[in-house]
Amino acid sequence: MVKRRSLISDYCPSARALDAIGDWWSLLIVRDAFDGMTRFSEFQKSLGIARNILSERLRTLTARGILEAVPATAGGTRQEYRLTTKGRDLFPVMVALRQWGEQHLFGPGEKHSSLIERDSGRKVTLTVQTEDGRPIGADEAMILKVPEADVQD
């Protein structure tokens, strides 16, 4: 398998995003990180991921600035993996995935975990809207491409 073509030079932000976190495990690790997990073994137990793969993914996520590795104890060699600001900014992505999953991947009456506001207990939702706050749907939006003239090879 010739190494997968990188989309890092693509001018579509979604493509670059998928290039960074679009592999199988990364977003699951990030989900667990949002859930408060920080240690290698926590991720490993939660996801059932092979330890060599987890090791590689944590390294990559750290290299990409989504997680940061901080020493768990002073002078120790063990690490804690924490979300960076960049990582925490993936929150809307997680919420979007969750919302779609709730809508389409659970049977009626089937239980699932929920995302709520800590203080009020209210359900958290996500809205696509224009700058001035009007919610809109996919059919009302369009992609404005980068003009060819501005794209350097």
Add this chain to the structure above:
Amino acid sequence: MVKRRSLISDYCPSARALDAIGDWWSLLIVRDAFDGMTRFSEFQKSLGIARNILSERLRTLTARGILEAVPATAGGTRQEYRLTTKGRDLFPVMVALRQWGEQHLFGPGEKHSSLIERDSGRKVTLTVQTEDGRPIGADEAMILKVPEADVQD
């Protein structure tokens, strides 16, 4: 490589969502579908994906009800792949990925395509909020787990 463990029975909607569309190509195909592509060769050219893999992915996305295959011409054997309602409901996921990509994966001054409202030309953004419309951040939200008692093995 023993077949990847499915997360379809996970009670976390994000995990199920990733199980459905979390592989490398699926969301890129969906992105192109949002962009109006419908034909095998369009996807193939746009993504540079191997044709056997594209074939398999289109089959899977169709089986999962995210795309639907409709005959391109009456009596013909060629297909058109169109987003279903379930597929179009992935719009917020795409917007979330795009927004994160714009924020974190482009240098200052580097051009990228933009998502705008067709009629007004206004930028489209995405907000995480409570039911009553107040925007909130990741730190104000928490996951409410399914009580163990309600989870059947």
Add this chain to the structure above:
DNA sequence: CGCAATGAGTTTCATTATGAAACTTATCTA
């Protein structure tokens, strides 16, 4: 109409990524 070009796949084969298990240090804990 007939033939070349294109579209939409499928098959085959080489290579890479993944998973499981065993192995290695380092760090806790009783």
Add this chain to the structure above:
DNA sequence: TAGATAAGTTTCATAATGAAACTCATTGCG
């Protein structure tokens, strides 16, 4: 201090992927 746990790394078998060649239908087009 010894045994248990944490955090990896190495090794090996297997599955997933990619490229290219191949197949068969459809489309142009002269």
